[in-house]
Amino acid sequence: DVKVTQSSRYLVKRTGEKVFLECVQDMDHENMFWYRQDPGLGLRLIYFSYDVKMKEKGDIPEGYSVSREKKERFSLILESASTNQTSMYLCASSLVFSGTVYEQYFGPGTRLTVT
Amino acid sequence: KQEVTQIPAALSVPEGENLVLNCSFTDSAIYNLQWFRQDPGKGLTSLLLIQSSQREQTSGRLNASLDKSSGRSTLYIAASQPGDSATYLCAVEGTYKYIFGTGTRLKVLA
Numbered sequence: 001d002v003k004v005t006q007s008s009r010y011l012v013k014r015t016g017e018k019v020f021l022e023c024v025q026d027m028d029h030e031n032m033f034w035y036r037q038d039p040g041l042g043l044r045l046i047y048f049s050y051d052v053k054m055k056e057k058g059d060i061p062e063g064y065s066v067s068r069e070k071k072e073r074f075s076l077i078l079e080s081a082s083t084n085q086t087s088m089y090l091c092a093s094s095l096v097f098s099g100t101v102y103e104q105y106f107g108p109g110t111r112l113t114v115t
Numbered sequence: 116k117q118e119v120t121q122i123p124a125a126l127s128v129p130e131g132e133n134l135v136l137n138c139s140f141t142d143s144a145i146y147n148l149q150w151f152r153q154d155p156g157k158g159l160t161s162l163l164l165i166q167s168s169q170r171e172q173t174s175g176r177l178n179a180s181l182d183k184s185s186g187r188s189t190l191y192i193a194a195s196q197p198g199d200s201a202t203y204l205c206a207v208e209g210t211y212k213y214i215f216g217t218g219t220r221l222k223v224l225a
Contacts, residue, residue, distance in 0.1 A: 004158075009134075033212070035215075035216070040217065041217070042204075042215045042217040043206075043215040044214060044215075045212050048212060058212065065163065083206070088160065089176075090158055093161075102164075103147075103149060103161055103164045104149060104161065104206075104213060105161060106151075106158040106159040106160070106161075107158050108157060108158040109156070110155065110156045113158070
């Protein structure tokens with residue numbers, strides 16, 4: 001079974017702090033994704049990566065950066081946390097199959113509160 | 116720009132009922148469509164994936180259909196149980212990324 005793990009289930013940080021969210025997958029998947037989920041807005045893609053050291057902006061990249069130094073690990077960085085980044089953050093991974101993104105597998109999520 | 120809509124936003128049914136959840140999308144040029152389940156405060160669990168060349172997929176009591184030309188997918192749940200209570204999300208895949216609907220929150224009453 002594919003396993004996607006996230007470093008924390010709950011985090012509380014102060015405004016202006018630098019925040020690292022880590023995601024690890026154990027199935028050698030090429031693609032990894034970071035989403036945030038907010039009530040009424042659904043899941044929105046922040047960044048994704050289709051290979052080591054490669055990254056692409058999603059729909060809402062402002063205020064975030066990412067790092068992928070190893071295939072299994074994808075980190076989301078909030079350079080200077082703000083209260084509007086309080087959200088549920090979800091990591092996902094998937095295989096590439098026949099040139100398209102295949103089935104996505106999600107981690108358990110990190111609920112981040114910025115005060 | 117692709118938009119994905121799920122109606123209704125919430126649904127309550129008595130145990131044992133068969134039910135249908137709807138997902139519609141505006142751009143029929145999709146690769147895949149995936150249905151997920153999300154329990155409160157948890158991540159997403161994949162239920163079914165339908166490739167664009169397929170019309171339906173089945174897993175146990177779940178059946179998902181896809182009609183690309185009309186921009187619609189349905190998730191059919193047979194003989195619903197209280198354990199099916201969760202939020203159900205559909206997501207359509209464009210190039211390299213999925214676009215999600217906002218989900219249908221299902222409550223199955225015992």
